[in-house]
Amino acid sequence: MKRFLATLACLAFCLFAWADKVVMKDGRQFEGAIVDETDEIVKLKMSKGTIPIRKSEIDRIERGTSGIQDMEARLEALTTDNPSGYVDLAAWCIEQNLGDPPTIRRLANIGIALDDSLASRGNSLLGDYMLAKGDRGLAATYYLRAYQADWKNAALRHKLQEHKEALAEERIKQVTTLRDGLQLALDSKWEDAIRKLQAARETPMADQIGTYSATYKSFALLLADLRARVPCKTCSGTLTVKCLTCKGVGNRSCTPCGGKGRIRKTVGGRPEETTCTTCKGSGKLRCEKCAGKARTACPSCKGIRPASASTLDVRGLKALKDAADARTRGSLPIEEQVGPKLPKLGLTVYDEDLVDDGRYYYAKGEWVSEK
Known part of the structure; x- marks a missing residue:
C-alpha cells in the first residue's frame, strides 16, 4: 500500500x-x-x-x-454492478499513462472475476500493457489466457506465436516457483506455499501431480488441502461476506409504495388504493444476488468449508519438487508451452491472487471489500 x-x-x-x-x-x-x-x-x-x-x-x-485526482475519482466510482467498468478504467489508465502495473492488473482482473465474458478483452489488454512495459514473459501469459477464453481469435493466436520464446522462459520461471512452493509446503509454511503454488498453477507440471502423489490427484486438491490448514482471512471462517449488490441490506423497502405495499391512485375522480405492482404488495424488494439474505458466499473460499486437512503426502510432494528441480537445471525438457491444452479451451482465467481478498471497491486511497 x-x-x-x-x-x-x-x-x-x-x-x-x-x-x-x-x-x-x-x-x-x-x-x-x-x-x-x-x-x-x-x-x-x-x-x-x-x-x-x-x-x-x-x-x-x-x-x-490533475490526472491523479481524476483517476482517484474514477476508482471510487467503480461498482460491482458494472464489471466492464473495471476493464474500461484499466484501459483508460493505460491510455492516460496513469496508475502503476499492480493497480491496472487488479482492475482488469476484478472485471474478469465479476464477468467471465471479459476474459479475452481484459487479458489481451494486460498482454499489450505488459509488453509495452518490457515484460514479454508476463505479456505472453496474458495472451495465452486471452486465447484460452477466445481460442478462435486469429489475432490472439498470432500474438501467442510471436512471443513463443518469451512464454517458454516464463514457464521456466513458473516451474521454479512451483519447486519453491513445494519446498515451502514441505517446511509447513502454508500461507507462503499457497501463494507460490497459486502463481505456478498454470504450468503443465502442476497438472502432473497425480503422477507423483497418491493423495493429491489434482493440483486443486493440493491447494485445498493446504488452505484447510489456514483459516480464510476474508470471512474469518464464516464462509460468507456482506452482499456487494445490496450492501448487506437484503430486503429493502419498496420506493414506489414507501414500504406499504399499496399505492393510492385517482380513478374516475375518486381516490383508490391498489396493490403496488413493483413489490406485489409485500412492501419489500428482495436483492436477487443474495436472495434477501444480505450475505453471499465468500469470494476467497467460495463459501465452501474446507475439509479437514489430510496427512501431508511428503513423499509425493518431494518427488514432484525433485522433478521440477531437474527441469530448472535442464536435466529434463520444458514442455512446449505455446497454445492452450485442449481441455482448457474456452476456460476463463485471471490472477486469483489479485482478487481473492474480495476487495473490489476503492475508497480513501485503498482497496476495500465494502463501502
Missing part, C-alpha cells in the same frame, strides 16, 4: 501538469498543487517544495484537476 501511494505521489508531481496556477499581482506565476488554504495564506506544493503565498499578493488562482 505504501508503495502504491508513493507511486501516486510520484505520478502526481512528475508525469502530469500541475493542477493549480497562482497568478501574482506583479505578473509572476506559480504552478503546483494547493495543499492548504486560510484567509491569509495559500500553501502551494511545487517540485522543489511547498511555499506559502500571501493572498494579499495574489491576483487570481486558476484551479484545475
Whole structure:
C-alpha cells in the first residue's frame, strides 16, 4: 500500500501538469498543487517544495484537476454492478499513462472475476500493457489466457506465436516457483506455499501431480488441502461476506409504495388504493444476488468449508519438487508451452491472487471489500 501511494505521489508531481496556477499581482506565476488554504495564506506544493503565498499578493488562482485526482475519482466510482467498468478504467489508465502495473492488473482482473465474458478483452489488454512495459514473459501469459477464453481469435493466436520464446522462459520461471512452493509446503509454511503454488498453477507440471502423489490427484486438491490448514482471512471462517449488490441490506423497502405495499391512485375522480405492482404488495424488494439474505458466499473460499486437512503426502510432494528441480537445471525438457491444452479451451482465467481478498471497491486511497 505504501508503495502504491508513493507511486501516486510520484505520478502526481512528475508525469502530469500541475493542477493549480497562482497568478501574482506583479505578473509572476506559480504552478503546483494547493495543499492548504486560510484567509491569509495559500500553501502551494511545487517540485522543489511547498511555499506559502500571501493572498494579499495574489491576483487570481486558476484551479484545475490533475490526472491523479481524476483517476482517484474514477476508482471510487467503480461498482460491482458494472464489471466492464473495471476493464474500461484499466484501459483508460493505460491510455492516460496513469496508475502503476499492480493497480491496472487488479482492475482488469476484478472485471474478469465479476464477468467471465471479459476474459479475452481484459487479458489481451494486460498482454499489450505488459509488453509495452518490457515484460514479454508476463505479456505472453496474458495472451495465452486471452486465447484460452477466445481460442478462435486469429489475432490472439498470432500474438501467442510471436512471443513463443518469451512464454517458454516464463514457464521456466513458473516451474521454479512451483519447486519453491513445494519446498515451502514441505517446511509447513502454508500461507507462503499457497501463494507460490497459486502463481505456478498454470504450468503443465502442476497438472502432473497425480503422477507423483497418491493423495493429491489434482493440483486443486493440493491447494485445498493446504488452505484447510489456514483459516480464510476474508470471512474469518464464516464462509460468507456482506452482499456487494445490496450492501448487506437484503430486503429493502419498496420506493414506489414507501414500504406499504399499496399505492393510492385517482380513478374516475375518486381516490383508490391498489396493490403496488413493483413489490406485489409485500412492501419489500428482495436483492436477487443474495436472495434477501444480505450475505453471499465468500469470494476467497467460495463459501465452501474446507475439509479437514489430510496427512501431508511428503513423499509425493518431494518427488514432484525433485522433478521440477531437474527441469530448472535442464536435466529434463520444458514442455512446449505455446497454445492452450485442449481441455482448457474456452476456460476463463485471471490472477486469483489479485482478487481473492474480495476487495473490489476503492475508497480513501485503498482497496476495500465494502463501502
